[in-house]
Amino acid sequence: MLELRQHHPLSILLNVAGLARSTFYYQQKVLLAGDRYAALKQRIRAIYESHRGRYGYRRITAVIRQAGTPVNHKLVRRLMLQLGLKSLVRAKKYRSWRGMVGCVAPNLLNRQFKAERLNQKWVTDVTEFNVKGQKLY
Missing domain, CATH: 1.10.10 (Arc Repressor Mutant, subunit A)
Structure with a gap:
């Protein structure tokens, strides 16, 4: 519209475009104002x-x-x-307790960890790490 304004009267351009004069001047003011933030x-x-x-x-x-x-x-x-800035969302803490779901293995050791001979008692543990949103065991 600004380019055509040099060759044609503004009233005709606004009439053809179906715009009010106040709308044209408001938009022109907004373009010239820039970003206030x-x-x-x-x-x-x-x-x-x-x-x-x-x-x-x-x-x-x-x-x-x-x-x-x-x-x-x-x-x-x-x-x-x-x-377009979004913060990283912290992953929820893992909670293994879900009530009485599944079967619970019997406690065969009863905290008696001392073995009388080699390979008599084997125990293990699993540790979970959260690295870059992925679980590592």
Whole structure:
């Protein structure tokens, strides 16, 4: 529309496009204004990257407030969504207790770990590690 405006009157262009004059000038003003949260977005991205994506909108809001800038958590959340920043979600802690499900093996050792001869008693244990979201045993 801005390119055609040099060759044709604005009233004809708006009539053909079906736009109100106020809509045209409002959109022109918005384009010229720029991003009012550019500095805050840059700050949010810097905090996010310095903590390797572990901080969500609540912690980022707290860091910005501690620096002395009053900011609402909803604004930080909205800007993070616009920037495509998502924090890493911590995996839920594994809980093996599910009630009395399955069969329980009988306790044959009864804490008598001392053996009278070699290979008489064998015991083992399983340890689970969570590394980069995967379980290792």
